[in-house]
Amino acid sequence: MAVVASAGTVNTGSIDPLAEIAAIARVHNLWMHIDGAYGALAAIAVPEKFEGLAQADSLSLDPHKWLYQPLDCGCLLYRDAEIARRTFSYTGSYAKQLSSDPIEGFAFFEESMELSRRFRALKLWLSLRYHGLQAFRAAIQQDLDHAQRLVNAIKDARVLEIAAPVELSAVCFRHMVNDSATEEARNLFNLALLKRIVSRGNVYPSNTELQERCCLRVCIVNHRTMDTDIDAVVPEVLDAASQILSEQDSK
Secondary structure, rough: EEEEEEEEEOOOOOOOOOOHHHHHHHHOEEEEEEEEEOOOOHHHHHHHHHHHHHHEEEEEEEEEHHOOOOOOOOOOEEOOHHHHHHHOOOOOHHHHHHOOOOOOOOEEEEEEEEOOOOOHHHHHHHHHHHHHHHHHHHHHHHHHHHHHHHHHHHHHHOOOOEEOOOOOOEEEEEEEOOOOOOHHHHHOOOOHHHHHHHHOOOOOOOOEEEEOOEEEEEEOOOOOOOHHHHHHHHHHHHHHHHHHHHHHHHH
């Protein structure tokens, strides 16, 4: 019936080979949906990473992530809006009151599963009109650059390891503890490390699990982020790790 591709996974920002998937979907007459909630809006800044994006039948986006909008601002785009209208149209008496043809009488609030809602689209429209697309393009590119800045800092720290390729602005890494540590010991240490970092209140990474490895995750989607914010991450991680190791040695 359908195939769903990812244009920036939540954990790592990985991007599926969208053009290849679209070709397969077309051969088998499948609907192709792209989950671009986190990553697809980066196509504004780096379109070369998203070849095939325009071939989707539907595309989900979360402007509250990478267009810097209020929390619950999300949208779903269709290549053919008529299909969505037919899917969600009313066929009862209300539709007949609107028009003899339910499609012609289709109202804007019937175009998705969610009905009661605030006028969230206005905030997005105003932001784009006021700031212009170039401002968003520059802000997204800055987030991408900050991710690479963090990658370089992590690589410079010998006890830290990049846990997954960094395609967009999600950076996953972990503390290796020492060369002889088991994977179980590293997982437990990184979990304790995350809790210690958050409790210190200076930086706030999240966590994820990649191939049964507990990792720290930093995802940069804020236009206010500065170089100094990025530069604070690795020293904070190393200092928190030193505290834990010192406490373990004293026991």
